[in-house]
Structures are given as C-alpha cells and as structure tokens.
Amino acid sequence: RSIFLEGYAALAAEVTAAAAPGRPLAAVVEAVVGLFCRLFDEDRPRFAFLLLAQHDFLRQVPAERDKNLVEAVAAAFDRAMQAGEIPRRDPALVAAMALGIVAQPAVFLTYGRLQGALAERAGALCRAVLAMAREG
Numbered sequence: 001r002s003i004f005l006e007g008y009a010a011l012a013a014e015v016t017a018a019a020a021p022g023r024p025l026a027a028v029v030e031a032v033v034g035l036f037c038r039l040f041d042e043d044r045p046r047f048a049f050l051l052l053a054q055h056d057f058l059r060q061v062p063a064e065r066d067k068n069l070v071e072a073v074a075a076a077f078d079r080a081m082q083a084g085e086i087p088r089r090d091p092a093l094v095a096a097m098a099l100g101i102v103a104q105p106a107v108f109l110t111y112g113r114l115q116g117a118l119a120e121r122a123g124a125l126c127r128a129v130l131a132m133a134r135e136g
Helices: 002-018 025-042 044-060 069-082 092-110 120-134
Strands: none
Touching: 002 044, 002 069, 025 044, 025 069, 025 092, 025 120, 044 092, 069 092, 069 120, 092 120
16 A cells, blocks of 8 residues: 555656646646656556556545646646636546556556557657547
C-alpha cells in the first residue's frame, strides 16, 4: 500500500508540474505523455506495479491533485476547457479516456502484447489524446 501511494503521489506531482497552468493543451499533453513514456521505459517494474496494483489502492488516494494522478489530469483538461481550447464536458471523463489511451499500451507492453519502448509510441499517443479531447 505504501509503495503504491508514494509512487502514485510522486507521479501525480510530476504530472501537476508538467501540466502547469497557462500552457496550451498540446504542450501539456506532449509533456505528460512524454513523462509517462519516459518513466515507464526507465523503470518498467515500478510503473507496471502502479498500473497493475491501482485497483487495490485507488480508493485510498488523497483527493489533492498533487497526490492524485486522475485529479491532476482532470485539472489540466478543465483548464483547457475554460480557455476554450476544447469543448466543455466532464473533465473526469476526459481524464479517464486520456489515461486509457496512454495506460493500455503500457499494459500491453507489460504483458508482451507490444514490444519495444513506450516512448516509440509517444507521438501517436499524443495525437490520439488530442483528437479525443478536441472531438467533444
């Protein structure tokens, strides 16, 4: 539990920093997806643990966005909505869809369904997240 909560909070803090207010959504998505890819590729066992253990511990994650990855991502999309960059809708749903776009390929890499580095797919993942966010 402690390993998960500490790792998840560290990831949320890095996402919060990468998604700094005032940055255009495309730059935020590029920074956050790049961060995920880099962290996954640098320490696959740690990142895979966070991915695979999340279902056991997510209810125990604090709500503050610097400790809660979902809140950090939702806040970035909410700022983009308020700035008129993307259509207004539920930021939590947009965050869930964006996280799925990035997390599922990481799961596939973890289980050997995909080969290579997640960073090799960063451009495609960014384009998919932006397309989803802009579609409304």
